[in-house]
Amino acid sequence: xxxxxxxxxxxxxxxxxxxxxxxxxxxxxxxxxxxxxxxxxxxxxxxxxxxxxxxxxxxxxxxxxxxxxxxxxxxxxxxxxxxxxxxxxxxxxxxxxxxxxxxxxxxxxxxxxxxxxxxxxxxxxxxxxxxxxxxxxxxxxxxxxxxxxxxxxxxxxxxxxxxxxxxxxxxxxxxxxxxxxxxxxxxxxxxxxxxxxxxxxxxxxxxxxxxxxxxxxxxxxxxxxxxxxxxxxxxxxxxxxxxxxxxxxxxxxxxxxxxxxxxxxxxxxxxxxxxxxxxxxxxxxxxxxxxxxxxxxxxxxxxxxxxxxxxxxxxxxxxxxxxxxxxxxxxxxxxxxxxxxxxxxxxxxxxxxxxxxxxxxxxxxxxxxxxxxxxxxxxxxxxxxxxxxxxxxxxxxxxxxxxxxxxxxxxxxxxxxxxxxxxxxxxxxxxxxxxxxxxxxxxxxxxxxxxxxxxxxxxxxxxxxxxxxxxxxxxxxxxxxxxxxxxxxxxxxxxxxxxxxxxxxxxxxxxxxxxxxxxxxxxxxxxxxxxxxxxxxxxxxxxxxxxxxxxxxxxxxxxxxxxxxxxxxxxxxxxxxxxxxxxxxxxxxxxxxxxxxxxxxxxxxxxxxxxxxxxxxxxxxxxxxxxxxxxxxxxxxxxxxxxxxxxxxxxxxxxxxxxxxxxxxxxxxxxxxxxxxxxxxxxxxxxxxxxxxxxxxxxxxxxxxxxxxxxxxxxxxxxxxxxxxxxxxxxxxxxxxxxxxxxxxxxxxxxxxxxxxxxxxxxxx
Numbered sequence: 165x166x167x168x169x170x171x172x173x174x175x176x177x178x179x180x181x182x183x184x185x186x187x188x189x190x191x192x193x194x195x196x197x198x199x200x201x202x203x204x205x206x207x208x209x210x211x212x213x214x215x216x217x218x219x220x221x222x223x224x225x226x227x228x229x230x231x232x233x234x235x236x237x238x239x240x241x242x243x244x245x246x247x248x249x250x251x252x253x254x255x256x257x258x259x260x261x262x263x264x265x266x267x268x269x270x271x272x273x274x275x276x277x278x279x280x281x282x283x284x285x286x287x288x289x290x291x292x293x294x295x296x297x298x299x300x301x302x303x304x305x306x307x308x309x310x311x312x313x314x315x316x317x318x319x320x321x322x323x324x325x326x327x328x329x330x331x332x333x334x335x336x337x338x339x340x341x342x343x344x345x346x347x348x349x350x351x352x353x354x355x356x357x358x359x360x361x362x363x364x365x366x367x368x369x370x371x372x373x374x375x376x377x378x379x380x381x382x383x384x385x386x387x388x389x390x391x392x393x394x395x396x397x398x399x400x401x402x403x404x405x406x407x408x409x410x411x412x413x414x415x416x417x418x419x420x421x422x423x424x425x426x427x428x429x430x431x432x433x434x435x436x437x438x439x440x441x442x443x444x445x446x447x448x449x450x451x452x453x454x455x456x457x458x459x460x461x462x463x464x465x466x467x468x469x470x471x472x473x474x475x476x477x478x479x480x481x482x483x484x485x486x487x488x489x490x491x492x493x494x495x496x497x498x499x500x501x502x503x504x505x506x507x508x509x510x511x512x513x514x515x516x517x518x519x520x521x522x523x524x525x526x527x528x529x530x531x532x533x534x535x536x537x538x539x540x541x542x543x544x545x546x547x548x549x550x551x552x553x554x555x556x557x558x559x560x561x562x563x564x565x566x567x568x569x570x571x572x573x574x575x576x577x578x579x580x581x582x583x584x585x586x587x588x589x590x591x592x593x594x595x596x597x598x599x600x601x602x603x604x605x606x607x608x609x610x611x612x613x614x615x616x617x618x619x620x621x622x623x624x625x626x627x628x629x630x631x632x633x634x635x636x637x638x639x640x641x642x643x644x645x646x647x648x649x650x651x652x653x654x655x656x657x658x659x660x661x662x663x664x665x666x667x668x669x670x671x672x673x674x675x676x677x678x679x680x681x682x683x684x685x686x687x688x689x690x691x692x693x694x695x696x697x698x699x700x701x702x703x704x705x706x707x708x709x710x711x712x713x714x715x716x717x718x719x720x721x722x723x724x725x726x727x728x729x730x731x732x733x734x735x736x737x738x739x740x741x742x743x744x745x746x747x748x749x750x751x752x753x754x755x756x757x758x759x760x761x762x763x764x765x766x767x768x769x770x771x772x773x774x775x776x777x778x779x780x781x782x783x784x785x786x787x788x789x790x791x792x793x794x795x796x797x798x799x800x801x802x803x804x805x806x807x808x809x810x811x812x813x814x815x816x817x818x819x820x821x822x823x824x825x826x827x828x829x830x831x832x833x834x835x836x837x838x839x840x841x842x843x844x845x846x847x848x849x850x851x852x853x854x855x856x857x858x859x860x861x862x863x864x865x866x867x868x869x870x871x872x873x874x875x876x877x878x879x880x881x882x883x884x885x886x887x888x889x890x891x892x893x894x895x896x897x898x899x900x901x902x903x904x905x906x907x908x909x910x911x912x913x914x915x916x917x918x919x920x921x922x923x924x925x926x927x928x929x
Contacts (some may be wrong), residue, residue, distance in 0.1 A: 175207065175208055175209060175253065176208065176209035176210070176211065176250065176252045176253060177201065177208065177209075177210055177211075177252050177253055177254045177255070177256060177546055178210075178211050178212070178213055178229075178247055178250060178252045178254075178255050178256070178281075179194060179197060179198055179201075179210060179211070179212050179213070179256045179258070180212075180213040180215075180232075180243075180255060180256065180257045180258065181193075181194040181212075181214075181215060181257065181258025181263065182194060182214065182215050182258065182263055183195060183212050183214040183215075183225070183227075183228060184225065185225075186214070186215075186217070187400075187436045188369075188403075189369075189465055190258055190260055190263060190288060192439065192465070193258065193288075193339075193340075193465060194212070194258050196340055196342075196439075196535055197256070197258075197286075197340070197538075197539075197542065198210050198212060198227060199535070199539075200340060200535040200536065200538050200539030200542065201539050201542055201543060201546075202539075203535070203536060203539050204536065204539035204540045204542070204543045205539075205543050208543070210227070211227060211228075211229040211230075211250070211252075212225070212227045212228045212229065213228075213229065213230045213231065213232060213243055213246075213247070214228045214230075214231050214232075215231070215232055215234055215263050215264070216231045216232060216233050216234060217234045217263075218233070218234070229246075229250075230243055230246050232275075234263070234264065234265045234271075235265035235266075235271075236265070237265070237266070237271055237274055240265075240271050240272065240274045240275040241274060241275070241278065243275055244274075244275045244277075244278035244279050245278070247275075247279050247280075247281060248278070248279060248280050248281075251280075251281070252281050253281065253282075253546060253550050254281055254282045254283070254284055254310075254546045254549050254550055255279055255281045255282070255283050255284070256283075256284045256285075256286065256542075256546075257272070257276075257283060257284070257285045257286065257309075258286050258288065259272070259285050259286060259287050259288060259289075259305065260288045260289055261289060261298060261301070267297040267301075268295070268297035268298040268300070268301045269301060270297065270300070270301050272301075272305075273301065273304050273305070273308070276304070276305070276308040277308070282310035282311075282549040282550055282552060283308055283309045283310055283311075283549075284309065284310065284311045284312075284313060284545060284546065284549050285305050285309040285311075285312050285313070286313045286314075287305075287312060287313065287314050287319060287323070288315075288462075288463060289462065289463075290302075290314060290318075290319040290322045290323055290326075290462050291322070291326070291460070292322055292326060292460060293460075293873075294326065294327075295871075295873075299326075299327070299868060299871070299872070300861070300867065300868045302323075302327050303327055303860065303861040303866075303868050304861065304866050304867070306323070306327055306329045307861065307862075307866045308866075309333075310333075310549040310552045311333055311334075311335060311545055311548060311549045311552070312329060312333055312334045312335070313334070313335045313336075313337055313542075313545060314334065314335075314336055314337075314462065314463075315336070315337060315338055315339045315462070315463045315484075316336065316338075316462050316463060316483060316484050316487050317336055317487060318462060318483045318484075318487055319336070319462045319463070319483075320334045320336050322462075335541070335545050335548075337538060337541045337542065337545070338468065338532065338533040338538070339463055339464075339465050339467075339468035339533065339538075340468070340533060340534065340535040340537075340538035340539075341468045341469050341471070341472030341530065341533045341534055341535065342439055342443055342469065342472065342534070342535060343472070343534045343535070343536070344443050344447060344472070344473045346473075346474050346523075346524060346527045347447045347473075347474075349363065349447065349448050349449055349450050352444065352447045352448040353448045356444055356445075356448055358394070358448055360392050360393060360394035360429075361390065361392035361393065362390055362392065362393040362394070362450050362513055363393070363394050363395075363396060363448055363449050363450055363451075364379070364386075364393065364394070364395045364396070364449065364450065364451045364452070364453055364509065365395075365396045365397075365398065365445055365446065365448075365449040365451075365452050365453070365470075365475075366379065366395075366396070366397050366398070366452070366453050366454065366455070367398040367399055367437065367442060367445070367446075367466045367469075367470075368398075368399050368466050369399050369400060369401065369402040369403075370397075370399055370400065370401045370402060370405070370413060370414055370417075371401070371402040371404075371405050371413065372405075372413055372457075373456060373457045373458050374455070374456055374457070375455035375456050375457040375480060375499065375500065376397060376417055376455065377417065377420060377500075378455040378499075378500050378501065378502045378505055379395060379453055379455050379502070379505060380395070380417060380420050380421050380424065380426065380430060381420070381424065381502035382502040382503070382505040382506035382509065383395055383421070383424065383426040383429060383430065384424055384425065384426060385503075385506035385510065386506055386509050386510060386513075387426060387429055389510050389513070389514070390510070390513050393429060393513070394429050394430075394431060395426075395429060395430045395431070396431050396433065396445060396449070397417070397430065397431065397432050397433065398433045398437050398442065398445055399433070399434075399436075399437065400434060400435060400436055401413065401414055401434075414432065414434070417430075417432075418430075418432065433445075439469075442469065443469065443473060446469060446470050446473045446475055447473050447474075449470075449475055450476070450512075450513065450519065451475065451476055451477070451478060451509060451512060451513075451519075452466075452467075452470035452475035452476070452477045452478075453477070453478045453479065453505070454466065454467055454477065454478075454479040454480065454482075454485060455478075455479070455480055455497075455499075455505065456479070456480050456482050457480070457499050457500065458482065459480075459481060459482045459483060459486075460482070460483065461482040461483060461484055462483050462484060463484055464482070464484045464485070467479070467484060467485060467488065468530075468533055471488070471492065471526055471527075471529070471530040471533070472527075472530045472531075472533055472534060473527070474523045474524065474526050474527030474530075475523065475526065476493065476494065476495075476512060476519060476522050476523050476526060477494045477495070477526070478494070478495045478497060478505060478508050478509065478512075479494060479495070479496060479497070480496070480497060480498070480499050481496045481498075481499075491529065492525075492526055492529040492530070493522045493525050493526050493529075494526070495508045495512075567906065567909060568872065568902045568905060568906065569872065569902070570614065570619070570875070570899060570902055570903060570906075571872065571873065571874055571875035571899070572623065572624075572627070572875060572899070573873070573874040573875055573876075574591065574871075574874045574875040574876040574877070574890065574895045575607070575610075575627070575875060575895055575896065575899065576623075576627070577591065577593070577874075578593050578891075578892050578895060579607075579627060579630060580593075580630075581630060582599060582630070582634065582650075582654065583599040583603075583604045583607075583630060583631065583633075583634035583650070584599065584603050584604055584607045584630075584631065584634075584892045584896075585597070585598070585599060585603075585891075585892060586598065586599060586600050586603055586891060586892055586893075587889065587891045587892070588889050588890050588891050588892075589889060590888055590889060590890070591876055591889075591890045595652040596652070598649060598650050598651040598652045598653075599634065599649070599650045599652075600648050600649050600650070600665070601634065601635060601638040601646050601647065601648045601661070601665050601668070601669050602648065602662075602664070602665045602668050602893075603892040603893060603896065604631045604634040604635055604638070604672075605631075605635055605665075605668040605669045605671065605672035606668065606672070606892070606893070606896045606897075606900070607627070607631040607892070607896055608628070608631040608632055608635055608672040608675070608676060609671065609672050609675045609900070610896055610899055610900055610903070611624055611627050611628040611631060612628065612672075612675050612676050612679040612682070612685070613675075613900070613903050614903070615628065615679055615681050615682045616679055616681055617903070617906075617907075618681075620681065620682060625682075625684070628682070628684070629684070632676065632684075632685075632688070632689075634650075635669055635672055635673070635692075636688065636692060638650075638669065639669075639692060639695065639696065641695075644695070644696060644698060644699045645661060645666060645696070645699055646661060646665060646666055646669040646696070647661055648661035648662060648665040649661075663703055663704070663705045663708040664705060664707050664708050664711065666696075666699070666700065666703065666708060667700075667703065667705070667707065667708035667709070667710070667711030667712050667715075668711050669696075670693070670696065670697075670700050670711060670712050670715040671711040671712065671714045671715040671718070672715070673689045673690075673692055673693045673696075673715060673719075674689075674693060674714070674715030674716060674717070674718035674719040674729075675714075675715070675718045676689035677689035677690040677693060677718070677719050677722055677724050678718040678719055678721050678722040678724075680722065690719070690722075690724040693715075693719060693724070697728065697729075697732070700712050700732065701732060701735075703736075706740060706743060706755055706756065706766060707760075707761075707762055707765060707766065709736040709739060709740055709769075710736075710740065710762075710765045710766045710768070710769035710770075711765065711769070712732065712733075712736055713733050713736050713737055713740075713769035713770070713772065713773050714765070714768065714769050714772060716729040716730070716732055716733035716773075717733060717769075717772040717773055717776050720733070720776060721776070730777075733773050733776075733777075734773075734777070737769070737770055737773045737774075737777075737779070737782050738782075740755060740766060740769070740770060740785075741770065741781060741782055741785045743755035743756070744785050744788075744789055745785070748789075749816075752816050753788060753789050753791075753792035754789060754792070754793075755789070757815045757816055758811075758812060758813060758814060758815055758816075759796075759807045759811055759812065759814075759819055760807075760812050761807075761809070761812070761825070761827060761828065762827060762828070762831045763793055763807060763828065763831065763832075764790070764793065764828070764831035764832040764833075764834060764835035764836075765831045765834070765835070766786075766789070767786045767787075767789060767790040767793065767835040767838070767839070768831065768834045768835040768838045770782045770783070770785060770786035771783060771786045771787070771790075771835065771838035771839055771841075771842050772838055774786065774842065775838070775841060775842050783842055786835075786839075787839060787842075787843070790835055790836070790839055793832065793835075794832075794836075794851055796818060796819060797819070797832070799832075799851045799854050799855060803854070803862060803863065803864065804829065804832070804854050804855045804857070804858040804862070804863065805819075805824065805863070805864055806824045806825065806828035806829055806832070806858070807819040807828060808820045808822040808823050808824050809822070809823045809825065810822050810823065822881065822882050822883050823880045823881065823882045823887065824858075824863065824864070824880050824881040825879065825880040825893075825894070825897075826859065826869065826877050826878075826879070826880065826893070826894040826897035826898055826901075827893055827894070827897045829855055829856075829858045829859060829897065829901060830897035830898070830900050830901045830904075832855050833852055833855050833856055833901050833904050833905065834900075834904055836848045836849075836851050836852045836855065837852065837904050837907065837908055840852070840908065840911065841911070849908065849912055852904075852905065852908055856901060856905045859877065859898055859901065863881060864881065865881050865885055865886075867881065867885055867886055869881070869886065869894075869898075870898055875895065875898065875899055875902075876890050876895060876898075877890060877894045877895050877897065877898035877899075878890055878894065879891055879893075879894045880894070
């Protein structure tokens, strides 16, 4: 990742987002942000690039210097060129997934890839459970942003825990709010001509997740005690709801009020309310209520406004409210709990003096959120971003979650009762290519690893039986070899199986035979090893030898181990070391004249054999060449660039970048883990973090290959981006990498951690 070009100090900033006359919360916030920056530093020129959704004209305001058509990718490129020509000190992006074009608003990434100014991203939504596209977009936003801003500590925590941002790049600045004098609600109501003794208010775009029904259902109880109370509901219906369902939701609320006999005390203000009028209504309110039904709301502008004028707030425990009320007076009630709302309202209204004391405490607490304070802090953030001199943030050393979770969903999708399919089209198994013993051997290793780590359950046992049955059936008694390819019609290919497929099958059998935690492995794996070991002594491919060494190193740690396996391991380890010594020349420290696939397995095998046997020669040769592999794949430069498949025929030349494949990352991660177990040198842990991060987006394309929720992994990175297929090799490589990374964390930190659940509950059956 290159350093940013020098940016001339123009004394200007550009703010990109929705902007009036568009009527939405982001547009209002952007306008207030611009005004606050100008007020804090009148010498600073602030311009706006407004998003154009096709439904709102962006004309008339001189602050708007350019527009972006939401769904036109070329418009984003043109905007980037415009920004570069303006040479601002910084670009401030108001980020909300829905205001930009493409899946999860990914069009904004095209602009970010082209702009030269430091970028400050204000995150209006931070998701604890992102889908694949949202995860990808947010990861790249983090990479491209010099600084990130959120409006609640919970948002900062999720940027770090879910998306891998570093805390020192994140500023928490509370949502700004206008300044109004503390006032008596009854006096304000009288001035506005609102005829009621007490008033409760909710404001915002109407949608079913606002929970307004809960307050309406509480009104009969409130009116029984305070009959001259009015509940004011301010705001138009959310445009998405209006487009799909019309005013059905609003009508349902009106019908509910009528059925409960409270229609005369519930008033709907069905129009867009500007800031000035909103503040009038808030100052006229005794109580403000946000009865939202979804906890996943990191910021509520209406809550911030209500607090700033001294409203006492009753709220459900969504994230923003829960965090605020740790420091500020307020009442939390459960979702849909009308009885609790009623009890709180009645208690508060019954003690007018006590309520006024609480309101004053709220008002005093909220003074740090006023727009002038917000503007000053944004000014500090701009200075900080400019001084950083980079548009690509340093993201967390652990690019994925702190303790990533195993998820078998994608593997299950690729598996039927015969085996795991080789290939997919996108994430759907492609039956045309059937199955192979290579992938089922990998899958057998994976399930045995889960069993070893105490994760045996009915689902893992079922998958294990499928893969074990496939490997067992693949063995041909007549030839003593494993057949590799099987069609979807369950017929074996007549083609001669590859040598590497023999080695992988042997490795899987050794792994199974050594997995003593599962009685289902007893006998069959060790017996099959004996049936095939004769042919395993005749292999010539370095990688086949490495796989066989790994199988031998496993079986030798079980009661079934024997001198025959020890001798075979020694023979092949010596052969690989001899190749490394003879082929090494100058800057080329490899055992072949070309680099190929699964390179790290050579080193992993020699290290495993060296650690088991105590042979320093094998260990030293493996460590030396693994250092070289890390160097040529840029691991120590902070960005893993695995040997691309275009490099496979290049003789003694640096590797080409494409196509990068997950199997390379998994092999290198396993090799580094073995190196750490052997040496305890922390450099192998540092390197492993960089390699593991490749899956999550710390790569040449800054694209995440994985969906941590399902365990899906794309087939690699090509010249244009992602290979969107997700075959067995890739999906298994990712899950095996997660398993190795978990094991590494236990080695480093000493005790197992709770697996981070990436989005929805990861499958931990």
